[in-house]
Amino acid sequence: xxxxxxxxxxxxxxxxxxxxxxxxxxxxxxxxxxxxxxxxxxxxxxxxxxxxxxxxxxxxxxxxxxxxxxxxxxxxxxxxxxxxxxxxxxxxxxxxxxxxxxxxxxxxxxxxxxxxxxxxxxxxxxxxxxxxxxxxxxxxxxxxxxxxxxxxxxxxxxxxxxxxxxxxxxxxxxxxxxxxxxxxxxxxxxxxxxxxxxxxxxxxxxxxxxxxxxxxxxxxxxxxxxxxx
Numbered sequence: 001x002x003x004x005x006x007x008x009x010x011x012x013x014x015x016x017x018x019x020x021x022x023x024x025x026x027x028x029x030x031x032x033x034x035x036x037x038x039x040x041x042x043x044x045x046x047x048x049x050x051x052x053x054x055x056x057x058x059x060x061x062x063x064x065x066x067x068x069x070x071x072x073x074x075x076x077x078x079x080x081x082x083x084x085x086x087x088x089x090x091x092x093x094x095x096x097x098x099x100x101x102x103x104x105x106x107x108x109x110x111x112x113x114x115x116x117x118x119x120x121x122x123x124x125x126x127x128x129x130x131x132x133x134x135x136x137x138x139x140x141x142x143x144x145x146x147x148x149x150x151x152x153x154x155x156x157x158x159x160x161x162x163x164x165x166x167x168x169x170x171x172x173x174x175x176x177x178x179x180x181x182x183x184x185x186x187x188x189x190x191x192x193x194x195x196x197x198x199x200x201x202x203x204x205x206x207x208x209x210x211x212x213x214x215x216x217x218x219x220x221x222x223x224x225x226x227x228x229x
Contacts, residue, residue: 004028004202005072005079007098011118012111013085015104016137018045019169020194021082023179024102025050027195028078029057030178036076037063040090046082052176067093087114087121096125099202101132102160102194107139107148115157130213131205133160135194160216161194 008021018041025035035057039046050063062074067081067090081098083091095101101122105111115134122132134157139145152159164187172181180188201215 002202002206003074003077003079004100004198005081005098006198007081007083007094007101008104009083009091009094009101009118010103010105010111011085011087011114012106015106015111016135016163017041017085017104018043018049018082019173020102020104020135020137020163021046021080022049022173023169023191024195024198025061025078025080026053026179027192028080029053029060032060033078034060034076035062035078035080036071036074037061038067038071038079038081039063039065040067040094041082041084049173053178056178067097072097087117092121092125095122095127095132099131099205100198101127102135102198103132104135104137105148105152106137107142107145109148112148112151115155128210128212129156130158130211130216131201133158133201133216135160136162138163138165158213158216160197161190163190163194 006024008017010017025037028035037046037050047063047065050061054061062076071079081094083094103115103118119129119132122129134152136159139149139162166183166187168182169179172179197215197218201212204212204215
């Protein structure tokens with residue numbers, strides 16, 4: 001597998017950036033990859049959450065707080081970058097550095113309103129819009145979700161995955177457990193699909209293809225395991 005560098009970014013805070021960064025890092029570790037985690041957010045929640053994981057993955061996880069050009073030659077197979085909720089120099093460099101920039105969005109105007117600026121910045125780095133897929137977090141049957149979905153569709157934003165809110169996940173992360181503790185396969189599935197799609201996207205990029213929309217629209221069969229309680 002090629003080296004994979006993924007940044008998680010939105011100019012809006014509280015949309016699930018750090019949670020998704022932690023989950024991607026942990027899935028990579030569980031699948032026997034070495035991970036370099038780069039925490040650019042001054043809150044250092046990514047660092048704290050992964051600090052709990054060092055007891056599980058002693059020799060496979062490295063955490064640092066700066067992103068440098070030399071990180072492209074790091075020995076780890078996965079580089080996961082948790083960005084601050086802004087578009088200042090660190091975030092701009094993360095966009096330039098990463099293969100894929102995952103953009104979590106909640107069903108509200110605040111997390112969607114600045115996306116055009118992000119895509120404009122990515123274009124300066126030579127990235128296609130499809131290299132900045134949205135991840136919808138907590139979209140349901142509400143009127144606000146319908147409005148948000150319409151806006152996403154009208155503006156042609158790529159969507160990689162639709163992640164439901166699950167109360168066990170933030171509890172697991174903040175209490176030092178592996179993110180998926182207590183979750184059945186159906187609950188884990190959307191997060192694992194996101195991981196798999198990122199791997200497929202980077203493989204496509206490695207062949208010289210830059211428009212990778214078909215990776216995000218690839219549908220997988222639902223798991224048949226019993227529903228969560």
